[in-house]
Amino acid sequence: MQSKVAEIRKSALEACAQAETLQQLSDAKVKFLGKKGELTLVLRSMGQLPSEQRPLFGKLVNEVRDELDSAWEQRETQLAQAEEERRLLGEGLDISLPGRIIRRGTLHPITQIINEAKTIFMQMGYEIVEGPEVELDYYNFEALNIPPDHPARDMQDTFFITEQLLLRSQTSPVQIHTMERRQPPIRIVAPGKVYRADSDISHSPMFHQIEGLVVDRGITFADLKGTLQLFAERMFGAHTKIRLRPSYFPFTEPSAEVDVSCIICAGAGCRVCKETGWLEILGSGMVHPHVLEKVGYDPREVTGFAFGAGIERIAMLKYGIGDIRLLFENDVRFLQQFTS
Numbered sequence: 001m002q003s004k005v006a007e008i009r010k011s012a013l014e015a016c017a018q019a020e021t022l023q024q025l026s027d028a029k030v031k032f033l034g035k036k037g038e039l040t041l042v043l044r045s046m047g048q049l050p051s052e053q054r055p056l057f058g059k060l061v062n063e064v065r066d067e068l069d070s071a072w073e074q075r076e077t078q079l080a081q082a083e084e085e086r087r088l089l090g091e092g093l094d095i096s097l098p099g100r101i102i103r104r105g106t107l108h109p110i111t112q113i114i115n116e117a118k119t120i121f122m123q124m125g126y127e128i129v130e131g132p133e134v135e136l137d138y139y140n141f142e143a144l145n146i147p148p149d150h151p152a153r154d155m156q157d158t159f160f161i162t163e164q165l166l167l168r169s170q171t172s173p174v175q176i177h178t179m180e181r182r183q184p185p186i187r188i189v190a191p192g193k194v195y196r197a198d199s200d201i202s203h204s205p206m207f208h209q210i211e212g213l214v215v216d217r218g219i220t221f222a223d224l225k226g227t228l229q230l231f232a233e234r235m236f237g238a239h240t241k242i243r244l245r246p247s248y249f250p251f252t253e254p255s256a257e258v259d260v261s262c263i264i265c266a267g268a269g270c271r272v273c274k275e276t277g278w279l280e281i282l283g284s285g286m287v288h289p290h291v292l293e294k295v296g297y298d299p300r301e302v303t304g305f306a307f308g309a310g311i312e313r314i315a316m317l318k319y320g321i322g323d324i325r326l327l328f329e330n331d332v333r334f335l336q337q338f339t340s
Helices: 002-018 021-034 038-048 054-090 109-123 151-156 172-181 223-236 289-294 311-319 334-339
Strands: 134-136 165-167 185-193 206-216 240-251 254-260 280-285 303-310
Touching: 002 021, 002 038, 002 054, 021 054, 021 109, 109 185, 109 206, 109 223, 109 311, 109 334, 172 185, 172 206, 172 289, 172 303, 206 223, 206 240, 206 311, 223 240, 223 254, 223 280, 240 280, 254 303, 280 289, 280 334, 303 311
Parallel strands: none
Antiparallel strands: 134 165, 185 206, 206 303, 240 254, 254 280, 280 303
């Protein structure tokens, strides 16, 4: 019986070493170690032996089984590695090449400016409010003191869907919606997309604005100037100055264009500011009494100021961008310069 076990051991080890595939190895294992395998059958015939020989014989068979299990495990690992190498070579991959670096994304410069502006105003106690991009003519024009025959409509030629439905040309309608729903005090900023039929190196049919509104008792033009001065300092730097020039907007009276000292030359005069030392940044003014009356406020009881700035304009000034179209072309070579 012992010689029979020795023969099985020798044959099994040879079959294990000669197996060239995992399937051949599996078949050989079944032949020698399976439920009906040669070593299993020998072990079952142990009952024919005298009782005193059975323990030694059982120990021998178990030792051989353990040896064969170990041999099969090692050979299985070798064959699995060999098959994996053949598969990789067959796919034509050079596994010695370094992996491709996955580039890390970043926020678009427009998004960065919007987030920065929102943070500045929230630190001043403003609430962020948003509204629909598709608006009624009433909220986009009439409620802002721009009736149908008003010449100011030519300045904001927008996209009409129907006679009364349009793509908003400014985020000012958000201010009207807010005032209709609430009573003073109000302190909000409204960022968002706006649309105008205009396209060149400094204008886009779709762009972004951020507008602010404050309404309460005793609000003065001095409050407006102080707010805009603080905003300019935090957006462009502590040494930035502002200048207010008289202007006209139908929804504010008095109205003012706001300039900031040139961020390139610090007000000394350069090509960017056309030697003036100043760069235009936004429009502003005291809320017109007619606008307050439209939303049911008494202009004798409350006053307010409003302002609006183009996000692209701020980005172009802050980052020195000469063509607004660069912000919308999605050129990775351009955008990766603004990694935050």
